[in-house]
Amino acid sequence: MKNLRTAVIFGVLIALALAVGLSTRADAPESVVPSVENTGAQGARALYLYLREGGRTVDAQTTSLESLSSNARTLVIAAPQGRPVSKEEVASLERFVRAGGTLVYLSPRELGKYQAALEDWLRLDSGPLMPASSRGLASTLADAGGTTVDVWLATGPLRGLANLRVSQDRGLRMLHDDAVPLAGLGGAVAVWHRALGSGEIYVLAGADLVENRRLELLDNLRFWDALAARGPLVFDEYHHELAPPPPLSRGIWVFVAQVLVVGLLYAVSRGTRFGAARPLRQERHRSALEYVRSMGWLMRRAKVERELLPELDRSLRQLMQERLGIPLTLTDEDAARAMERGGRDYLDAKADLTRTLAQPDIRPSDYARVARHYAHLERVVTGRESDALDRAA
Structure with missing residues (x-):
């Protein structure tokens, strides 16, 4: 009776410890991916919902850019780091822009690491660090890590805009001869423009303008309103996802089969006797x-x-x-x-x-x-x- 009572007490204590362990879960770190599904500070969910609730035609591209819809007017690629844009997709993007489409590419801060093919096509290079500026903000604490850049050439979606709020980081250089800097601060450029065929390309340094935390600062939201007013706007989500691992090759399966066969032979040889057991041999060791x-x-x-x-x-x-x-x-x-x-x-x-x-x-x-x-x-x-x-x- 005493042993039963002790077992019940220990069982209750183990159940309580298991319940507490399951109920206590650490919060997952906030995502830094500028995806339309990310509701965190660096996500783009707020912009996606704002445009859709405002009656704009917005969509998310979840497949390769080679299958981009012909109805799309503007394609937004926001600093993708999950999988690289292939050379075939770059060729598809060039055809899209030459046919009259608008490409808005928000470049990752680390060039040459994630999107080599796309950066080679756009001929991007790292620029100088942007100076600090809090112009236009009610308080310097409203965006502690950001800076205010000036719109130098108010054309296209920047028409009527004066200032944009971006991260105080490095700017970009676009090495095409016909590329035009549209916005920046000091010697650092934040927004580039290049006309290509019947369309145009806008390259931005970083994904700052699309992030939830800076969407309502200065003229950031008006920039996206002007782009969405042109027609259907598509956010590329395909390259935010990690590429699936490659399938196992036939050689690996052959190796696994060989290991299983060798293991089976070892088990049979060690587990089966081919005759009567021999008497244990008594070994006599020499004395000191x-x-x-x-x-x-x-x-x-x-x-x-x-x-x-x-x-x-x-x-x-x-x-x-x-x-x-x-x-x-x-x-x-x-x-x-x-x-x-x-x-x-x-x-x-x-x-x-x-x-x-x-x-x-x-x-x-x-x-x-x-x-x-x-x-x-x-x-x-x-x-x-x-x-x-x-x-x-």
């Missing part, structure tokens, strides 16, 4: 004493190399430096005097080593004798010899 005896036999057969003897002294002097602080540069006599214990033994061991080195042949027994002396000194230096004597006492 056998390894020691083998090493001793190997050393007896091997000849003692003369270089092993000086290595004993070098190792001991290195240990004396590390444990006792006796420098390697001291002579043997000075090093023996610096030792607290075993100084005399060190001189005797060094003399024995020198005599052994002078022999024409060094026997294993000679090397073993010298090695015992130095092993004794190593125990003295490390303190293990004194511990052994203390335990024996």
Whole structure:
């Protein structure tokens, strides 16, 4: 009964935690895409609804620009970054403009990154930074990140307009010889115009004029009223969407099939026995004493190399430096005097080593004798010899 009550309590707590987790959802970041479906500050939903409620003919192009309706009078491409405009679509745009259409291209701020084909056709380049200006605003806080540009040549949809409100960012350069700057501030151009065939092209620096946050500032809305008055106006939505991923190639499917076949063969080979199970093999490992005896036999057969003897002294002097602080540069006599214990033994061991080195042949027994002396000194230096004597006492 007690376990049942505990399980019920834990179940209720888990259900409450799950309910709280599902109900607490973080707000999605505000979209910066200038789409007619975006109701945020940088969207174009307000302009789309304003024109439609005002009786204007507006529509959204959700397919490739190659299928643009022949009834369209003005096409608005607002800084698309989802998918690039293809060369075939650029050719379709040129035919549309030459036939009398109006293209309004609001260029992304980063040139050469999203719409290379379109920018090559329009020959766009980055311009200087626009100066700050709050002319025409009731308060400088009404649009903190913007600036007011002047309409230099009031023609087309800019007829009768004086000022536009845009972002304080870089302007544009249009490198066609027949391109005309229409609006800007200082040396920075915000709006360009180019006549092409029976139609015309307007290129704007950034999507500022179409954004919800700046639509009602200064003469921005009047610019769109003048364009919509010409006839059906179409917003390009197709290039705001991300392109679908490419389909999986046949090679990937073949690779997956090969992996499945290999995995199946591995499962069959590991899971099926082809005979009776063999008894477990008992492996007998060699003892440590056998390894020691083998090493001793190997050393007896091997000849003692003369270089092993000086290595004993070098190792001991290195240990004396590390444990006792006796420098390697001291002579043997000075090093023996610096030792607290075993100084005399060190001189005797060094003399024995020198005599052994002078022999024409060094026997294993000679090397073993010298090695015992130095092993004794190593125990003295490390303190293990004194511990052994203390335990024996």
